[in-house]
Amino acid sequence: MPEKWEDIAALKRNLLLASIPPDWFLPDAIKPPDSQLNVTRFPAESRFFTSRELELTSLGAASLLEKLASGAWSAVEVAEAYCKRAAVAHQLTNCLSETLFDTARSTAAALDEHLRTTGRPKGPLHGLPISLKDNFNIMGVDSTVGFVSWVNQPATYDSTLVQLLRNAGAVFYVKTNVPTAMMIAETVNNVFGRTLNPLNRALTSGGSSGGESALIAFGGSALGVGTDIGGSLRIPAACTGIFTLRPSFGRFPTLGAKSGLAGQEAVQSVNGPMARSLEDLVLFSKTVVEARPWLADPRCLPIPWREVSLGRKLKLAVMWHDGVVMPTPPVRRALRETVEQLQAAGHEVVEWRAEGHERIAEILGRFFVADGGKTVKSILDPVGEPWRPEMAYYKAASEMGVAELWKLQAERTELCKAYLDRWNGVAGLDGILCPTTPYASVAHQDFKYVGYTGVFNVLDYTALSFPSGVTAHRELDRAAAEAHAPLSDVCAEISGSYNEEAVHDMPVNLQLVGRRLEEEKVLQMADIILKDLGMHAPSRT
Template sequence: MAISKTNGTPVSWKQLGEKKRQDLLSSIPKEWLIPADLLPSESQDDVTTWPESSGWFTQEELDITSLTAAELVPRLASGQLKSEDVTKAFCKRAAAAHQLTNCLAETCFDRALTTARERDAYFARTGKPVGPLHGLPISLKDNFNLQGLDATVGFASHVGYPAKSDSALAALLEDAGAVFYVKTNVPTAMMIAETVNNVFGRTMNPRNRQTTSGGSSGGESALIVMKGSPLGVGSDIGGSLRIPAACTGIFTLRPSAGRFPVRNCRSGMPGQEAVASVNGPLASTLHDIELYSKSVVDGKPWLRDPKCLPIPWRTVELPTKLRIAVMWHDSMVKPTAPVARALRETARKLEAAGHELIDWDPVDQKQGNDLLARMFVADGGIAIKKELERTGEPWRPEMEAYTVAKELGTYEMWQMHLERTEFQNRYLDRWNKAGIDALLCPTIPFNTVKNGKFQHVGYTGVYNVLDYSAISFATGFSVDKNVDKTDPSYEPLGPICKAINEEFDAETMHGLPISLQLVAGRLEEEKVIAIGKRVLEVLA
């Protein structure tokens, strides 16, 4: 049980959560609280059009927040737009997004406006931008430390212990000109594929609030879809960037370890290094993903974080004819009808455009998925259990695997590391033998699912074990209830495959976006983005 800092009395997880939620709401200025008569009804599933239809925003605020990061940066860098005006618009829209989807964990509006005014003053004085992200508001997932703000990562035990300093990535981004204004919600310990915890509750998908925005970077994905952020940063240990991007139809990059700095970020399982946690951008366009990635690498992150590799951003020249492997399913779960259709159509269009496509045998996927699952619970769930016990916080039902896990000894852990290395070696040999530029596959087996129904991170998690570069991209296809029906010849690959495909509800999912995943080799961030752009050209 946590002890109060003021009077020494025990404080329960419920009290800490209630206070934290109230403090978050109180941090939103009164003028940014939506009047009750303007709030959409709880039964309104899609709230993405509310900002435009509500009449609550000025036209200038709507114009500013409709711009992408790549559109904002040149306007800010030339003085055409003031950072203070842009920042205010995104602060207000983020506040609205939170009231409609429960996507935030922290706000720092005062810090944001102070930083924005400094950016404007610098430009007025010198006629130059501060850096490549001059004056651009950027949202951060809750695990990125910002001085003076909590980083609860969904634990009640972390409430009331503000960070003493900024994370290395935040410092680098601020030096590049970025403005921080909000941090976004995550699941408990960032180890659930939906964004739900006992402190803040559940973040909903703005495109349909009955469905999940994914996890663990689901606060970011919801905020970006609501245009409450032009560019956000999340993290990924088993799909935590790609899953929320796919659930909401936006773009992300899962980089290999060593490209972007992780120093002074909070982990849900500190010391777990069997599979590396990495961070990366989420945005509404692939162009924005590239802008962010180049800006971070150009900031020489290896001078700030010893885990970063001194690899500058590289120009990639792709062959005219790409050789792409297609993984139609991962041998564990067949994708649902809309994802299977998007995969077929994308492959067909790539082939029609002259690219060479081959089938990828999913023979190794199950072992990779099993390795990931065993790595996650190798400590017997002790790291998470200790945090929960500090306040009496109960386990989330989604985390059952951690409650029954058995702690591995050092020898057993070393044996698992050997198995991981052998798996990585075998996959690399197969990749090289196939001579492929990239792998095309689902990001998740569905477009999204109803809240509380997420199963199976196999399509993303295997590439965390391999540490390959990957993007999740919106295909431009959306679910069509008249077309996307389960194939009569469908045979499940197992109980989870059966459950996922039987639960697919075309009526609920109708009109929602469908995403796919592109995977390149390790440390091939530039290449996977370049191939992604080529694929999008073909789809367009």
Template sequence: MTSTWETISAKKRQALADSIPAEWRIPTELMPPESQDDVTGFPEQSGWFTKDELAITGATVSELLPKLASGELSSEAVTRAFCKRAAAAHQLVNCLSETLFEAAITTAKALDAHLAKTGKPLGPLHGLPISLKDNFNLKGLDSTVGFTSHVGDPASYDAVLAEILREAGAVFYVKTNVPTAMMIAESVNNTFGRTVNPQNRRVTSGGSSGGESALIAFGGSPIGVGTDIGGSLRIPAACTGIFTIKPSFGRFPTLRCRSGMPGQEAVASINGPMTQTLADLELYSRTVVGAEPWRKDPRSLPIPWRPVSLPASGKLKIGVMWDDGMALPTPPVTRALREAVDKLKAAGHEIVEWSSEDQARGLELLGRMFVADGGEAIRNELERTGEPMRPEMVDQYGGSAKSLTGLEYWQLHAERQDYQKKYLDRWLAAGIDALLCPTTPYSSVENGKFRHVGYTGVYNVLDYSCISFPTGVRVDQAVDVPQDLATYKPLSDLDKEIQQDYDPKIVNGLMVNLQLVAQRLEEEKCVEMCKVVLGVLGQSPSGSKL
């Protein structure tokens, strides 16, 4: 390529900025100062959004869909409202990678015309704007996955999931930012830069689906779709206090998405919804599985969304893992977990201790799978434009890893299978329904300081179903004081760094998420058990307080 990576990146960023219409660019006099950390109140406080726009973008999916299906709300009005709010979000937190505003409005008008002519919605998602993570191919748009080498290389086809959502009546209007190769736990790359958390711009929105989490937390999307290979859905959901489900491979279609490491299948990449409520998460899941994706993606499993019967007593047996043996959760996460356990016990659920004895082994396997090629795939892509490797990736992908032979790769798969069998046996011997544990050691953490994916990545190796959910507990700097580092004995050097980095003043007020883990292909059970846990915590699946 004749252009340098800096030139390519600058042109792409400018094209993205130019794609925002003038009427959706925040007036200079209304722009929050850079020193303002929390910008989530901007739409309501600025006076720049109309009452109708605020009502639309403040509604849940479950509230919007009946109104769209009946014609009470037009798809055009809903789409325009979310386009404007997404444009504002990007100007404040840098969360987008592509816009298709004009095409979205054209689609919305066609859906309105269809409803007016037939009296029937096109499908179960009729007229609903849905945001997509950058790696979901949409014909004619780039899917850079954070590489400058993919700029100007538009997709010639749609991802299978996009086809299914469009046939259900969804309207695509934006794609969202990711880290380089989607392999950093924060959303930062050399092409678009860093996405920050709208609740506090000094902290991360997580990665790799951090563009999605930031957009949803700002109210710029009613529902977004991200992906997960080591925590890339659950980590950003935890950083912004929203819901997500990491399904097992095969429940949702993955065909025709762009990968940061094409062909790497030792640990499968999956996709799932990111939402403000559990009810919306379940609605999405039923819709996608109900579309029989196995008829479009040969790797999708022909398993319909199934009814679930929890124990007849109504009481669950839940294993609790307080830490993973590698990094102690920061104080607010430990407090949220303790409060959840106390309330579950008080409600009559059985709680048993879950040992972290197998966690380090699972994370070690994950790390070896990620660099089975010696990091060559990522380095080759960077070298195409001379783009430097992000500092967050150097230790893992910078060249110290050894490329495995075919035999060594097979042996790695055999080790993975042995690990999965050991974990399953221990789970069944304990007789638990679910495992409750941290999603990450953090509520969120300052930009550039996310250090540990062990709480999530192990369950990618196992291919278990997991939900990251907000607990209702927020960081309280007066209560969640740091460890006394003079007397605290860290679990590891990593743990020492995490505890040293923890600053309750910076994350004060942020929501704390926890993770609920079920067995492989138990997505429906995971959702139902999460409803039980939310009820114990005083919340309802629809998001309103009980």
């Protein structure tokens, strides 16, 4: 290995590119120029993909599984098509960290043989290509988590979730890019560089699961898995207009996944699915829970999958803003129009005040740097890797003493109890509807605030980020941009940098929040809401 960190990173990037078959490199004659911001139509319009490859990569995960389980489509041909599409996605958005193309082919071939000889699929995910965020360990493969010193340090074991999904018949074919330590709301690091948003490459795909969101939005994955400790699933889903579920800790296994802040447990990281439909979130969630992960991960809760029966009319609380940052005009408009549609459909909507949100968000930030940035520094130092500017908060942090940390954790618990009491005080409240982020998306390096997601990490509430069906519009949103007084300094900064031209036509996600450990209920609430918004594909709950 080279000695300089720059050379180590360059070698890793070159090896990643070298793992792509020569036939899958885009010829200059058809490669979109950097000035072409939206590249999501490239697969269909470029003729670089055959009609068969487009067909194989066009379905959601649940529909794709029907083809695979019946033998109508082979696992090998599906895997090959997704490998190629992911390779192209990487060339246009820089979304991958590892390719597993040969492994995917051999796994798929074994699954096809199993179906041929037994007449039965191996499991509920038979032959389904699943993309994984970089921190999920696969034996023999790096999990750099954006650190140069973790290059060429292949995992010696599989994450528990990887084992579970493989046993269910999944095919792993790529791992996706993350920010340094997975602690930035935008996906950029010193190893692989910056991931771009395929809907608009001048904008961020979010973080820390931004490689996943970019790949899925491009159509290079039918179902991916990311993680969330402050919004790392919901933010990238919002930036690219896809679906994701942030479960409460203990529903899905986290054992064996790599972390840039290993041992930080004042607020727990969780993992969850990312997909282009609600149906596929249900598919993943039900499959994982029905595999009884509590028998493999000691911190998983033994809660079987529960059937939930909700009435057609919900009682929802709307939180227009969190008292710290006013959402940008497209998000405000999306929330208002959504509430109006739900009220017209007969749902009861009440107001929700963001009491405690500012303090909870402050506590979350202090938990992240309780070690004074020492853990991150200890990973950077072995190869002399410099701090990225996005990590300045960690670099400047002072270590917190144990007594101070315990005091802060006690305050956290008090705030969680106060929030629970407020929820209990609203009779029959099903969930909270609010922004996922202040933005539709935002220019690279301009993501400034994670309070809308991070608060629910501290509370450990189940939360779903979903596309509202509203898109940003330069004319509709321009007037609103001029009619709002900032709530704080960061609010003024975000409002001042808002650019209606830059985000024109970007999708706007909203966030649906349920109580702790209410994954089944939140998914069903979302199902009802999507029907009444007129943008529903039936889910199989």
